[in-house]
Amino acid sequence: MTDLEKLEQDFNTWTTKVEKANEKYPERKKQFVTGSNAPVKRVYTPLDQKDFDYEKKLGLPGEFPYTRGVQPTMYRGRLWTMRQYAGFGTAEESNARYKYLLEQGQTGLSVAFDLPTQIGYDSDHPLSEGEVGKVGVAIDSLADMETLFGGIPLDKVSTSMTINAPAAVLLAMYIAVAEKQGVSADKLNGTIQNDILKEYIARGTYIFPPAPSMRLITDIFEYCAKNVPNWNTISISGYHIREAGSTAVQEVAFTLADGIAYVEAAIKAGLDVDEFGPRLSFFFNAHNDLFEEVAKFRAARRVWAHIMRDRFGAKNPKSWMLRFHTQTGGSTLTAQQPDNNIIRVTLQALAAVLGGTQSLHTNSRDEALALPTEEAVRIALRTQQIIAYESGVAETVDPLAGSYYVESLTDRIETEVLQYIKRIDDLGGAVKAIEQGYIQQEIQDSAYAWQMDVEKNERIIVGLNKFQVKENPPKGLLRVDPAVGERQKQKLAALRSSRDQGAVNATLAALRNAARSADNLMFPILEAVKAYATLGEICGVLREEFGEYKPNVMF
């Protein structure tokens, strides 16, 4: 008898014994499930890993298929980048918040733009009314961007910008600010989100239809490969898919399906996979189910490595590596007993670190109520620092590897992700699957099931449907000054009257011509930005040329 056969025999005997005891002392629940409703067994043993092949499934850190991490030494070499997403009001106020965060030991910037900026409207557009500076900083032109990064040397920080439909414009502004600081584009480090597909799926700040949107994205890939080589040209995002209610498996599956669509589009545009592949980056969520989340990150790395090597024939190992940013789960925070959110964020941040994230944003306790206050952001940053410096989890690479449970979860997630990718391939790829509403429907079904489980108390959310207390309304929430809209409009009016209008008109006309040709749009956008054409004017030209996306509304 082999060791495994012996174990199987013992396991069966043990199970019979336990089931018998269960009749008298039943377990807490009939069925145990993960945060994403996958079944969880009583115990995991080598019997769950009968075909386990260490070299094939895990490999060593920094080596294919990168299950254990993309760096050989991971956090022993360098800790993850602690990067808090921030921005509100005017460029002056956000600049002050960035300097505060850098003083507090944050190691990278992450810019939140307001909704008009994200949708390519200037602050004086009628649809911007009431929205200016609310969920992020308002940027209308290069002048605002110069203020935003005033006194921050762009060759010393890395900057992540959550910008999608108008990503080319904001990247051009960043390059132009750097130039004025005397920093050449090849010295710049950072990321633009630039992931339009998940905007159609879940986040909603789209402007143009899929075809011209994909062109803008591949134009950026091409431009950066030659001019801004250290820039992460896209952050393919599962974060918002998860926030919209998906399961962990759906988060990874739909993100990687989007990734496949971008790679295919770039190859079709004539780029070499190893030219842009190494600059693709990812962005995931971290929810409360610690082990499932860790397994999710590990599975995502393994699946992507195979996609890039085996499906697209990438030769450069850097193209195989799935590097990612993580943000803790905003939708898991409760407005009730908000201090409890600190604990949720701790668990989620721990999952991200145990899962090998490259950078991390920890949410603040008050984010189910408003934008975070400075104090709440500091606690969130301290949470990362405590994990980094006190918990010991960063001292060895991928410490949960080899856990029967975590490896089983990793395998299950991989299998189910591949099933989804197959289904999306059969539908004609991610763009088609989005246009048909398939991906959105899958997410909505999960979101609704979750809500019903909570309402039936099948899922316990502490403070929400159990352990409630009577509470007073929270005090001291951050409020954006309502005058910010007016101030921004005045600044814009002053800019319009002082700039060289002839140069603006000429650069916008050149942009229009480029939009009608197959030329790379980054060059004319950069010229228009430098002439102080506004974001709304630049996107306005592209709106006229490309049209706007009309979503397929359903629920």
Next chain:
Amino acid sequence: MERKIRVLIAKPGLDGHDRGAKVIARALRDAGMEVIYTGLRQTPEQIVSAAIQEDVDVIGLSILSGAHNHLFPRVVELLKQSGAENVLVFGGGVIPEEDIPFLKSKGIAEVFGPGTPTSKTIEFIRANLKRPLN
């Protein structure tokens, strides 16, 4: 026989977070109401025009961007101007509690914050309709 309650779920403003709007739309539909969802980025004018065209009893406004104080009262105002003040208007989203008295004074019947069970919203609608169902 009583007719079905007709509801318009609308997303005023520019934010794209419609998980809540879609969940509530579906819950109301499962509770036997007829529900229309507008999709994202609707102006108050578009919302009121859809409400009148669809002859709804209720409008549910969902917003997470912080522009509620600006946009919610505008919807009620436009309803009045169109002679449709018998439409019940409620709101939901990330809305600070201290803003709620102001919104109520502007004719928003109720504001439901994060974590509200859909059953509570359903009960509220049934108890506060301004138009008869027969």
